[in-house]
Amino acid sequence: xIDAVWYFFSFVVxxxxxxxxxxxxxxxxxxxxxxxxxxxxxxxxxPLWKRQGKDGTVYQLGIIPLGGYVRMLDERIDEVTExxxxxxxxxxxxxxxFAIVAAGPIANFVLAVGVLWLMFGIGVPTxxxxxGKIEQGSIAAEAGLERGSEILSVDDVEAYDWQQVQLGLxxxxxxxxxxxxxxxxxxxxxxxxxxxxxxxFNPETESxxxxxxxxxxQPEVYTELSQIESGSPADVGGLRKGDKITHIDGKSVDDxxxxxxxIAQSAGQEVVxxxxxxxxxxxxxxxxxxxxxxxxxxxYLGVVPVTEPLPDNYVFTHQYGFFSGLVNGAEKxxxxxxxxxxxxxxxxxxxxxxxxxxxxxxxxxxxGVSASNGFVYFLSFLALLSVNLGIINLLPLPVxxxxxxxxxxxxxxxGKPVSERVQDVCYRIGGxxxxxxxxxxxxxxxxxxxx
Numbered sequence: 001x002i003d004a005v006w007y008f009f010s011f012v013v014x015x016x017x018x019x020x021x022x023x024x025x026x027x028x029x030x031x032x033x034x035x036x037x038x039x040x041x042x043x044x045x046x047p048l049w050k051r052q053g054k055d056g057t058v059y060q061l062g063i064i065p066l067g068g069y070v071r072m073l074d075e076r077i078d079e080v081t082e083x084x085x086x087x088x089x090x091x092x093x094x095x096x097x098f099a100i101v102a103a104g105p106i107a108n109f110v111l112a113v114g115v116l117w118l119m120f121g122i123g124v125p126t127x128x129x130x131x132g133k134i135e136q137g138s139i140a141a142e143a144g145l146e147r148g149s150e151i152l153s154v155d156d157v158e159a160y161d162w163q164q165v166q167l168g169l170x171x172x173x174x175x176x177x178x179x180x181x182x183x184x185x186x187x188x189x190x191x192x193x194x195x196x197x198x199x200x201f202n203p204e205t206e207s208x209x210x211x212x213x214x215x216x217x218q219p220e221v222y223t224e225l226s227q228i229e230s231g232s233p234a235d236v237g238g239l240r241k242g243d244k245i246t247h248i249d250g251k252s253v254d255d256x257x258x259x260x261x262x263i264a265q266s267a268g269q270e271v272v273x274x275x276x277x278x279x280x281x282x283x284x285x286x287x288x289x290x291x292x293x294x295x296x297x298x299x300y301l302g303v304v305p306v307t308e309p310l311p312d313n314y315v316f317t318h319q320y321g322f323f324s325g326l327v328n329g330a331e332k333x334x335x336x337x338x339x340x341x342x343x344x345x346x347x348x349x350x351x352x353x354x355x356x357x358x359x360x361x362x363x364x365x366x367x368g369v370s371a372s373n374g375f376v377y378f379l380s381f382l383a384l385l386s387v388n389l390g391i392i393n394l395l396p397l398p399v400x401x402x403x404x405x406x407x408x409x410x411x412x413x414x415g416k417p418v419s420e421r422v423q424d425v426c427y428r429i430g431g432x433x434x435x436x437x438x439x440x441x442x443x444x445x446x447x448x449x450x451x
Contacts, residue, residue: 017382027070030070038056044066044069045064048061048062111382112383116380122375125318128313129162139196143193148311149183162216174346179191221307221308223254224244232300232303263301289301403427
């Protein structure tokens with residue numbers, strides 16, 4: 001219940017920011033073009049709050065947080081006196097109308113740049129995309145990827161962290177192949193081609209790289225002991241630094257995960273460890289201690305195993321200065337725009353399943369999870385949504401900004417507007433298509449959360 005409330009709150013805040021910026025883009029350019037704005041609304045339906053400004057515009061918050069609008073004076077729906085005709089929207093030149101409508105999506109792209117600029121200024125804690133284990137028989141294994149190699153790029157997408165790897169692979173969905181540029185452990189740059197013709201990817205249960213057989217690098221944990229806690233069961237029982245555990249109660253063990261599991265299940269019990277020490281083999285009997293957790297009492301030994309050292313600068317903070325952060329924010333925004341356009345194109349061609357469409361429930365979950373992970377992760381999610389909102393609004397469907405821009409482009413070419421009758425028919429068709437897409441996205445959400 002608490003998660004649901006948090007997700008809803010995060011969703012409302014996220015959508016409110018996106019819609020406010022989008023509508024402010026329309027509003028700001030309309031005012032600069034001399035158009036009278038009657039209403040600036042974030043949300044639909046009955047106003048929860050409203051106030052009339054000195055400029056005559058009514059500013060309000062609607063009860064339904066699923067969009068917003070800027071209502072301008074327009075002779076087609078308002079009674080306009082001759083004195084006010086010059087400040088009505090429909091009386092403006094096609095260039096001004098084009099600019100006013102295009103300003104909404106552009107504002108979303110500007111917001112994304114600003115948000116990413118702030119994110120890079122704060123700094124994003126992350127790890128290098130170094131490959132861990134490769135699943136045998138997987139696409140990654142067949143391409144010759146090796147453990148310990150660092151992914152530098154996926155096709156044209158620079159991969160400085162795993163999120164970038166995910167982004168690059170997402171844009172490759174539906175393609176026959178993807179080219180990875182890698183830096184091997186020997187320091188050589190090589191390219192490996194992933195054959196994606198048989199790639200099956202379920203975004204609900206796995207990551208893109210995980211579905212290809214690539215695991216995130218985790219340092220190898222050995223069965224040799226590097227530290228013994230003073231006074232611990234291990235210390236009292238006679239285990240020593242440098243001991244290599246080979247058997248527990250006569251059963252062979254060669255994996256630290258298995259050793260940890262046995263210890264956890266043996267609270268208060270006497271356990272015999274067979275260890276290699278100083279070139280010989282010894283048996284050490286230890287009474288496993290007990291430690292309480294939130295869920296149960298588990299066994300406690302008091303040792304630290306030897307682990308593989310981390311690669312140089314494996315964990316780092318992705319951070320830029322004032323001006324370089326702005327440049328990288330703009331580059332990242334463009335990268336997201338390109339990937340979004342590719343994904344929409346692949347949805348239309350059928351290369352990507354429509355089951356991948358996300359509705360408000362998925363967006364709410366994403367907003368809540370990212371906000372829970374930290375402010376910088378919320379900013380990253382906000383930028384992604386802002387770019388997607390801008391791109392979707394530019395689609396040439398009459399009820400969207402892109403549909404209006406399409407009509408204005410035709411008007412500019414023909415020298416006269418598209419007839420009201422044709423526009424009305426197109427709006428009806430566009431409305432049905434948008435409603436169908438929304439219904440599909442919501443049904444996908446219901447299927448995800450119900451099963």
